[in-house]
Amino acid sequence: MKLFFRIVLLAILLPTMSYGENKHIHEEHVKATGVEALSPDLRNLLAQEMQALQSGMMSIIPAYISGNWGEIESTAKKMKNSYILKQSLTKSQVKELHTALPHSFIEKDKRFHYLAGMLEHAAKNKKAELINFYFSEMNESCVSCHAKFATHKFPNFLSKEKKEEHTH
Numbered sequence: 133m134k135l136f137f138r139i140v141l142l143a144i145l146l147p148t149m150s151y152g153e154n155k156h157i158h159e160e161h162v163k164a165t166g167v168e169a170l171s172p173d174l175r176n177l178l179a180q181e182m183q184a185l186q187s188g189m190m191s192i193i194p195a196y197i198s199g200n201w202g203e204i205e206s207t208a209k210k211m212k213n214s215y216i217l218k219q220s221l222t223k224s225q226v227k228e229l230h231t232a233l234p235h236s237f238i239e240k241d242k243r244f245h246y247l248a249g250m251l252e253h254a255a256k257n258k259k260a261e262l263i264n265f266y267f268s269e270m271n272e273s274c275v276s277c278h279a280k281f282a283t284h285k286f287p288n289f290l291s292k293e294k295k296e297e298h299t300h
C-alpha cells in the first residue's frame with residue numbers, strides 16, 4: 133500500500149515535473165504545464181491529500197506536548213501510507229504518470245515518506261527528542277517540495293526575480 137500510494141502521489145504531481153527540470157522557464161509556462169493543468173478531479177484529490185497531511189502535522193503538536201506518543205505513532209503511520217489518493221487512480225494512469233516523473237520530485241516524495249516512517253518509529257520507541265527531530269525534518273520536507281513544485285500555490289517561496297516575472 134505504501135509503495136502504491138507513493139506512486140499515486142507522484143503520479144498526481146507529475147505535471148509539476150517539467151517545472152522542476154526547467155527552472156528558468158517563465159511562470160506563464162509553468163501555469164500551462166504544472167499542477168494547475170491537472171484535471172479538476174485529480175487536483176481536488178491532491179488538495180484533499182495535502183489538507184490531510186496538514187491536519188496530521190497540526191495534530192502532532194498537542195499530542196507531543198502531552199506525551200501522547202501513541203497518537204503520534206498512528207498519525208505518522210497514516211502520513212507514511214497516506215490517506216486518500218491510493219483509491220483513486222486507475223493502474224494505467226499510475227503507470228503512465230510514473231514513467232514520466234523527474235528524479236528530483238521522486239526524491240522529495242520519497243524523503244517525505246521516509247521521514248514519516250522515522251517519526252512513527254521514534255514515537256513507537258517513545259523517544260521525545262527524536263520525535264521532535266523528525267517532526268521538524270518533515271516540516272522542512274513540506275517546504276522544500278512546495279518551494280520547488282507549488283509556488284503557484286505558495287508564491288511566498290518565489291525568489292524576488294520570479295515574483296516580478298509573476299506579476300508581468
Ligand code: HEC
Binds near residue numbers: 148178
Ligand atoms: C513531494 C512534494 C510535496 C510534499 C512533500 C508536500 N507537498 Fe503540499 N503540495 C504540493 C503541491 C505540488 C501542491 C499544490 C497543489 C495544487 O496546486 O493543486 C501542494 C499543496 C499543499 C496545500 C494546499 C492544498 C490546497 O488546499 O490546495 C497544503 C495545505 C499542503 N500542500 C500541505 C503540505 C504539508 C503539511 C506537507 C508536509 C507534511 C506537504 N504539503 C508536503 C507538493 C508537496
